[in-house]
Amino acid sequence: MKEFKGKVAVITGSASGMGRAVAGRAAKEGMKVVLADVEQKALDRAEGELKAEGAEVLAVRTDVSKAEDLQTLAETTIDRFGAVHLLHNNAGVGGGSAIWETSLADWKWTLNVNLWGPIYGIWAFLPIMLKQDTECHIVNTSSIGGLMSSPFVGGGYCTSKHGLIALSETLSHELKLMGAKIGVSVLCPGVVNTRIGQAARNRPAELQNDPAWEEKMRELAHIKAMQEMTAQLNSSGMEPTQVAELVFDAIKEDKFYILTHPEFMMTAKTRAEEILNERQPTSMVVDMLFGGVLGG
């Protein structure tokens, strides 16, 4: 997709972080923008800001972990703007530590938002795009964690992000084979200055951890260390507006993999070598955080 003016962009998780930046960029390109986010206040704020800049904007409160919300989002988009050209499945959360420190509620919450969100997004929007038969593009926000296996970040995080890589590659292959006019990109950010570290603010009541479990996890030294390291990395990370620029470049060039931090790809390369040579998996994170050994 090379022309954006007057076209319609739908972005989930667009009240803050990378989604907000992509929405701002879409508006600058002259697109009509559909903002979707679970956080009402932040959504209202983003809507007001974009309207003040003169953009045509529709805000739809959306919990991407609910299929019916995505269906409503698609219907509302078509009712209002009559078409959809860019879908960015971006909403994402993280939670948990080692796999045995990841509760079933952690698993559910992370997979519901990060993996089922884009599945529902494609389920709701892909048939519309195919029927439209105009130039379209779908972007899924995975992570650099979708290309390597990172320990101690919550089992659900990498599992969902690797799943999104699979979903995106499959989608790209199928649309090529079908001769469809829909491009696909998968965004694999490294560290970006967003609020994903505080994602728990939007965690639904029914998927809260047992307070005793939560307390126990908070006390574990390696979890604290990991959270501190992540927070520090993110706060000094790339600005979301720079990510939005890379996203739009990729859409224009129909580029599939969008890597924000090529310098982190050494770890993905190491993983590739371990796979191809059938060596035991290793991780820099383990060496960095724990000096190799963890207490009980």
Place this chain on the structure above:
Amino acid sequence: MDKFKGKVAVISGAASGLGRALAERSAQEGMKVVLADIDKEALARVEKDLKAAGAEALAVVTDVSKVEDVQALAKKTLNKFGAVHLLCNTAAVHYLTPLSEASLADWKWVLGVNLYGVIHSVATFLPIMFEQDTECHIVNTAPVLGGFCALPFNGPYNVSEFGIVTLSEILSLELSAKEAKIGVSLLSPEYADAAILDSERHRPAELRDAAAKESVGEASPHFEKVADIVRAAAQAETSAERLAEMVFGAIRENKFYVFPHPSSKVIMRERLGHIDQETNPENILGLMGVAS
């Protein structure tokens, strides 16, 4: 883990194919075998055969997509044998569909059994293994075409298998950081196990689609081609007995990756190269035999 005699193996998907072969192999090694499968009749037959061959076996009808079923499986295992040492997450289903036609029921079914099955199993058995503090091993399975490369029209299956690959890698990394006595292996044959290609008959009624699906777009001659490739490859697949033998070799040596088909690495290498070079992975289709 290099001694098996008298130890306890729990194998999901044990009523057919790879799961059954792993169960038989466990029995031959002198292990007590817990057979779990959703197919009650086939499970009873395997149990009978194993017992006839002199093995101690327990059959538990289990739908791994339900965490209560997996918890009940663990409880029955401990009640009967008092421990668990080897856990093989083999239960899986397979369903080809274009993403543009995949229903939510398709997604729920495939991810429910394949991905959540492993999540439920690890979440349930890992604390038991920690408590036991004896040598243990966990074996997960995800084929190369599915777990490392995205075969088109195989969307829900690809998503589940990519997930299993990273979950297994992370589990191995974290357990070795903890210096736990639990090893992990990942068996990755080239394609899905032939025994699961007709898994549609095990799909629960509530996850069957009521209406025939509306076909959108040009769902393409390529779909049939992929279906043929999968069927042909599954038939030509290495015998389940040989895969089971390789798995036991890997458990003995505590080897993580098990690739029975070295030729499948050609596609993997190509895909990983595309990621490294940030180039679009189109020519993968040719390597997979889907397009020229």
